[in-house]
Amino acid sequence: MNKENPHRYNPLQGVGLKKVLEELVTYYGFDILYAYLNMNCFKTNPSIDASAKFLKKTDWARHKVELFYLYQYKNLPKVSSEQFTVEPRERVVPEHHKPGKPAVLSIEDAERLQQKRDKNAASYMGENSGSSRQYNERRSARHHGYKGLNAKTGNTTSDDSHSPWSGHSQSDDDFVEREPEPAFNPWGNYKKKK
Numbered sequence: 001m002n003k004e005n006p007h008r009y010n011p012l013q014g015v016g017l018k019k020v021l022e023e024l025v026t027y028y029g030f031d032i033l034y035a036y037l038n039m040n041c042f043k044t045n046p047s048i049d050a051s052a053k054f055l056k057k058t059d060w061a062r063h064k065v066e067l068f069y070l071y072q073y074k075n076l077p078k079v080s081s082e083q084f085t086v087e088p089r090e091r092v093v094p095e096h097h098k099p100g101k102p103a104v105l106s107i108e109d110a111e112r113l114q115q116k117r118d119k120n121a122a123s124y125m126g127e128n129s130g131s132s133r134q135y136n137e138r139r140s141a142r143h144h145g146y147k148g149l150n151a152k153t154g155n156t157t158s159d160d161s162h163s164p165w166s167g168h169s170q171s172d173d174d175f176v177e178r179e180p181e182p183a184f185n186p187w188g189n190y191k192k193k194k
Contacts, residue, residue, distance in 0.1 A: 009093040011074045012066055018052045020069050027073065027102055035110035036072070037064055063088055075100035 007013050012020070024033060025048060034042035039061055041051040055062040066088035070076050076097055083091045 006092045009095050010091055011070060011099055012089045017055055017062065018048060021048045021051055024069060024073055028105060031107060032105050035107045036105065037068060072103045072105065075103055
C-alpha cells in the first residue's frame, strides 16, 4: 500500500538550502535578510555559498531562514499549535494552505520590529536586566551562596549571611568592593589514571 506523504504541501520539500537562499536573495536581497534575521552571514561579505555553508553547520540559523522562507516569502498562514515546535522542513502544511505572494518588507519595518522585540525583552527581563555575566553571577549568588554582583552598584559580595534566605535585607552599604576571586576550574583536581 502506498502511503501519502504528509509533508507534500510543505514548500520546503524537495528544495535544497542553496535554492532557498537563491530565491530569498533574488527577491529580497542581503540587506533585507540581515535586517530581519540579524545574521552576519548576510552582512559581512555576503554570498550564497558562504551563507549556505554557515547555515548547513548551524541548525538554529537554518531553521530561522527556513521559517522566514515559509511565512514571509511563501506567505503561508500561521502554523497550528501542534506544528509550532516542529522543524520547518518537517511541518505538515494542510492542502488548503496555498503559498501566497511574498510579503512586502522594508528595512524601516525591520527596525520597528527590532525595537518592539527589544522593548518586549526588556520588560520580560525586569530585574534580570544587565549583561548576561551580571545575571549569571547574581543567579549563582542566590542559588549557591557564591560571590555575586549587586544589581544596583555592580559591587561583589560573598557574605552568606546576606543571602535572600537569611532574613536580612540587603542595602547598598552591605556590598563592599572586593578583589575578584579566580574562576573555578572544574578540571583543576583532575588526575589522569595510570
